[in-house]
Amino acid sequence: MRAGEPLLSLRGASKSYTLGGNVIRALKSVDLGLVRGEIAAITGPSGSGKSTLLNLCGLLDTADGGELLFDGEPLPAGDDVRRTALRRQAIGFVFQGFNLVPVMTAHDNVDYPLYLLGVPAAERRARVQEALARVGLQDLGxxxxxxxxxxxxxxxxxxxxxxxxxxxxxxxxxxxNLDAQTASQIVGLMRALAHNDGTSFLVATHDERMLPHCDRSLMLDDGVLQGGIHAH
Ligand SMILES: Nc1ncnc2c1ncn2[C@@H]1O[C@H](COP(=O)(O)OP(=O)(O)OP(=O)(O)O)[C@@H](O)[C@H]1O
Ligand SMILES: [Mg+2]
Incomplete structure (x- = not known):
């Protein structure tokens, strides 16, 4: 697959939560296209649906309706086996608030996804070292x-x-919650991965410092996404 080709396509995706008899419409018929090697920022006020949208795109949750394609492959809500396999193999997550395992070292935290994938130990060691080096933490594993x-x-x-x-x-x-220098390192790393490896990023952010470094910035307002589809 080449840069500029669609990686993720979400069409007419809606999501409601029911809480104490109230129905909360978190996403209202959202359309979103993301191409290979692209960094897209999702902005919007607290409660506008950013995390909900990320959960759908990361295959952590399913929409109530609509269609999701990953690399051209339709992923219906019922296809749990394929969705789980793809989530493990092809999607990485950086959660709000780190979500590291406190009793595990940095090395073992980074190793864990490879362990789950059944990658052999020697290859895992090399890849964990490489990933830690890429973020400048090779000595702190x-x-x-x-x-x-x-x-x-x-x-x-x-x-x-x-x-x-x-x-x-x-x-x-x-x-x-990161200082300016660290934030800029993180953004630089994302840019390098997008450019060199064709990795796509979907980033929910309130951080004004990030936006100039993203290829697109999309606004969510009360579950409605503006400009989710590329203008060709
Ligand atoms: N599990 C849930 N059960 C019920 N309502 C939920 C659930 N998760 C989210 N919501 C509601 O859905 C709406 C969207 O929430 P979401 O977490 O996607 O917002 P957000 O844009 O990520 O906000 P923030 O910037 O504060 O992280 C909110 O009204 C929220 O209260
Ligand atoms: Mg959120």
Missing amino acids: GHKPDQLSGGQRQRVAIARAIVKRPRLVIADEPTA
Whole structure:
């Protein structure tokens, strides 16, 4: 697949939650196209549906209606086996608030997705070292999360997301609470991965510093997404 080719396509996706008898319409018929090697930012106020949209695109949750294609392949809500396999192999996640396992070292946190994929131990060691080096933490693999700074923890989370060489990285507020220098390192790393490896990024962010470095910025407002489809 070449740069500029569609990786993810979401059409007419809606999602409602029912809570205490109330129905919350979190996403209202959202259309979104993401191409290979592209960094797209999703902005919008708190509660506008950003995390909900990321969960659908990351195959962590299913829409109530609409259609999702990954690399041209339709992924209906009922196809759990294929969705799970694809999520493990092709999608990396950077969650709001790191989500590192506290009792595991940085090395073991980054290793875990490869372990789940059944990658042989020698190859895992090499790839974990490579991912840690890419985020500038090659010497800190033995540290546990509470022995690292906030920025270093976020870099471990990014190393964990990219170690399996995913085609898509879903990142929820990856630079929130980071100082300017660390935030700019994170953004530079994303740009390098998008450019060199063709990795696509879908990033929910409130961070104004990030937006100039993204290829597109899309606004969610009360579950309605503006400009989700490329103008050709
Ligand atoms: N599991 C859930 N059950 C019920 N309602 C939910 C659930 N998850 C989200 N919502 C509701 O759906 C709407 C969208 O939430 P979402 O988390 O997607 O917003 P967000 O844009 O990510 O907000 P933030 O910027 O605060 O992270 C909100 O009204 C929220 O309260
Ligand atoms: Mg959110």
